[in-house]
Amino acid sequence: MSQFFQIHPDNPQVRLIKQAAQIIHGGGIVAVPTDSCYALVCHLDDKGAVERLRRLRGIDEKHHLTLLCRDLSELGVYARVDNRQFRLLKAATPGPFTFILEATKVVPRRLSHPSRKTIGLRVPEDAIINALLAELGQPLLGTTLIMPGETEALNDADTICERLGKQLELVIDGGACSMEPTTVIDLTGAEPELVRQGRGDASVFGI
Secondary structure: OOEEEEOOOOOOOHHHHHHHHHHHHOOOOEEEOOOOOOEEEEEOOOHHHHHHHHHHHOOOOOOOOEEEOOOHHHHHHHEOOOHHHHHHHHHHOOOOEEEEEEEOOOOOHHHOOOOOOEEEEEOOOOHHHHHHHHHHOOOEEEEEOOOOOOOOOOOOHHHHHHHHOOOOOEEEEOOOOOOOOOEEEEOOOOOOEEEEOOOOOHHHHOO
């Protein structure tokens, strides 16, 4: 069975954040609330954990996983961002958006889209996630917690434990969060393109 941490959504307990980071460093997959809905996250550099994450979600390498970054400067390490894109990103971060951008060579090839060489990135506005990112000192790799064949994200920590307890190393209960996933915006073209409407207001991009 997975471990279960109750972490305060506004003032995360340092001891529990450190333990969660150790679990991630050890190859664990963690269910965590975000500023949109619950996500499954793992260590960016752990190939085995990434493969387990894809199997859990029932997705292949053509489905963008998302790098959750602390800020735009960290995002810039993993994605090629020009001045136009940077202005758009600055206007919408932190927040419930995922951006499709061209991956830099820092991103392992197995994590970027096999033909487009793109990756999903986001800067969440959530105290628990940001405390984890600060403790780890690098982005987390994540995906929305929507189970294969379903359309709605799981939103209750107890339900997640019941359904996935044997397949996860940790479930973090930070209280209820939104049922809506992030809004996904593709910034690789001449104009922003709406890929998925979610919690974020796409009008900031003129869409």
